[in-house]
Amino acid sequence: MKKFKSLLSQLAAILFLVLAASDLAAQEVWESISGFYIVSYSSKVTPIPINQIHQWVLHIETADGEPVSDAKLDIQGGMPLHDHGLPTNPVATEYLGEGNYLIEGIRFHMMGDWEITLEISQGNITETALIHLRI
Amino acid sequence: MVSTDNSGRKRVGLLVLFAFIALIILLKWWSDNRQAAPWTAQELVILESLWLKSLPPLAEDPSNLVADSLQAAKLGQQIFFDTRFSANGQISCASCHQPQKYFTDGLNKALAIGQTARHTPSIVGTAYSPWLYWDGRKDSQWAQALSPMEDPAEHGGNRMLYARVISSDESYRKEYEDIFGDIPDFSDMSLFPINAGPVSNAEWHLAWQMMSETSQDLVNQVFTNIGKLLAAYERRLMPGESRFDAYVESLLRGDAATGQSLLSNDEINGLRLFIGEARCTECHNGPLFTNNEFHNTGLLPSPGELPDQGRSRVVQQLLEDPFNCLGPYSDASSDRCTELNYMRTEMIELIGAMRTPTLRNISNTAPYMHKGQIDNLAEVLEHYNRAELALIGHNEAEPLGLSSTQLQQIELFLKTLEAPLAESQEWGQPF
The missing domain is CATH 1.20.5 (Single alpha-helices involved in coiled-coils or other helix-helix interfaces)
Structure with a gap:
């Protein structure tokens, strides 16, 4: 027993x-709001540090698993609980192929819960995806 | 018999008083000696992140090729303390950034040739900051070092005068040429007047405008190099290990008993509040206790002044600054200027926002805030506890509702961050 x-x-x-x-x-x-895109990210510095500017690679694919190429990305973000934005203005500077985008200039200046708002535009379609992360 | 009754009552009264005093002493002894509650794993992670030994090695400054040269740092140290780099021969960088006061001056606003608009911040540890000044209007230590030299309220001189100090002093000239190569010949007064620079003094400004672009550029290069030498020196000014760091080190070693002997219960309680309920580490984070970012915390202006616009007013100026990382006098290729390239330019949060200062040695660097408008730490803590509406922009802080005892405990904790500068014997005094 x-x-x-x-x-x-x-x-x-x-x-x-x-x-x-x-x-x-x-x-x-993360799924975009109407489920059209699936988004994931990896930081080039792990664990993600505070107060250090660094790069991410964002991966975007369709719900069917097809990599999304040459999308236009607009990156915003902030801490919803603190009512403030990112301290920098990160930009997608290069399409790396296979649905991967190089994001430069990302930095977090506080520990806590952050939200990255990603606006993905391809042709006439613009979709928003939200990434939640805790630093 | 009445008198006996009275003396009996007196005796009982004295006994009660004695018992009461004994109880207070016992309570005090108990509260001083009981073990503070152990830290949670999550709290230990935060404590380690604040520990001085968690400070990563200083990254190179691609905009300043001599930043890590010892020879440049030693020459920069001489210039830092040399009053010839001023209009009246009486002001040096050290006039306001006084080593014995952790490179501050103890005044509300700096007093040099005149009075400056803001309070003198410390230089210690600023090599880690992407932005310099309270409003971050410069993006490197070398670019920052140039501004006070031409500010009429500070050193009050001009770049031509300073280039000539270097070229005419035999020792400076030799050291300079060892580091940067030949210094231009400034002896032809028709090409290089005694005083010239894009400054508020009309005569010097006109003399500068009369110079050819080539001559201006030669002077600018020497002026820039003076800034780079000063930065090579300032870059070595780092905080030393404090009682707080020894405490964290003992905790991480698993030696709680030593830890308990390093910090009092009140200091530990203050630390617990600092990383928790008081929310101080939202901005005062990392081993230097600053995120070097800009925050509006609802500070009142100095009496008779308009509110300071802070970061929002200087973003455009920074982008256009010829001495920024992307400018012609920077040694960096444009892709190395990451902070400037990805700088946030439009945000409501930038209105009235000032850069978070370090808290290391904060109890030794009163008064506080960008105008020196708060005299002591107790009042600073009161300010954050109240977190009233900002006059301009939005106060990021929120009322904390802490008791006066809790605020005192945070103040006691802040005093555990006192420490002599690292290697202060070598770098903290005139060369």
Whole structure:
């Protein structure tokens, strides 16, 4: 009985870890507001530091998994709880291929919850995606 | 019998008083000696982020090729303390940035040849800041160092005069040429007047306008190099380790007992408030206790003055500055000027916003704020606790609702950031 209990608790722990991991993975991808685009990012400096200007690579694909090439990007952001914006004006400076865009000039000057608002324009379609992150 | 009753009552009264005093002493002893609550893992992460040893190595300054040259720093140190770099021969950088006062002056507004518009900030650690001055109107230490030299209220001279100090002093000339190569020949007065510069003095301004562009450029190069030498010196002014840093180090080693002996309970409580309820680390973050960004915190102007527009007024000026990172006197290729290239130019938050100052040695650098308008730390903390509406723009701070005891504890914590400068023997005095 004791062994069964310990097995059960181990299984519960594994299940918890798997769920937690899948939850984390799920948080790394953001859908645009009408679900047209799927966006993810990676920072060239990890963990993302405060007070240091750095670069990101943004990946954009359609809901069907097709990379989005040559989109025009407008990047805004801020801390909704503090009612202020980003301290810099980040810009997508280069299309790197396969739906990847180089973002330069990003910096965070406070720890806490940040929101990046990404306006993705391609042809006549403009879509907004929100990225939430905690620094 | 009445008198016996009275003396009995007196004795009981004295006993009660004695017991009361004993209780107070015991309570005080208990509150002083009980172990402070342990820090959570999340709090320890924040404490480590404030620790001086978490400061990353200083990145190179691509706009100043001599920034990390020891020879340039030593020459810059001489210039920093040399009063010949002023109109009246009495003012040096050290007149206001006094080493013994952590490179501040203890005044509300600086007094040099005249009185300046703002309070003298410290130079210590500013090599880490992308922006210099309270409003960040310069983007490098060398560009900043040039401005006071031509400000009529500060050094009050002109760039031609300063270029000539370098070229006519044998020792300066030799050192300068060792670092930068030949200095131009300024002996022809028809090409190079005694005094000239784009300054408010009409005579000197006219003399500058009469000079050819080539002559102006030669003078500008020497003037710029003076700034770069000063920056090579200022770049080495870094804070030393404080009691707070020793405390964090002991915590990270897992040595809570040593930690407890380094900071009192009140100081620890102040620190807990500082990184928590008082929200100080929203702006005063990182090992230098500053994010070097611009914030409007609803400060009142000095009596009789209009509110200061702060960052919002200087953004355009910074973009057009010939001494900025993208300008002809910078050593950086344009792609290395990342802060300027991606500078925020339009934001309501920039109205009335000033750069966050470091808090290291803050208790030694009164008065406070960009106009020196607050005399002591207790009043500064009161200001943030109240967080009243800003006269212009939007006050980013919000009322904290802290008690007077809590504010005192934060003030006590801030005093744990006192420390002599790193390597102050070498760099904190005239060469």
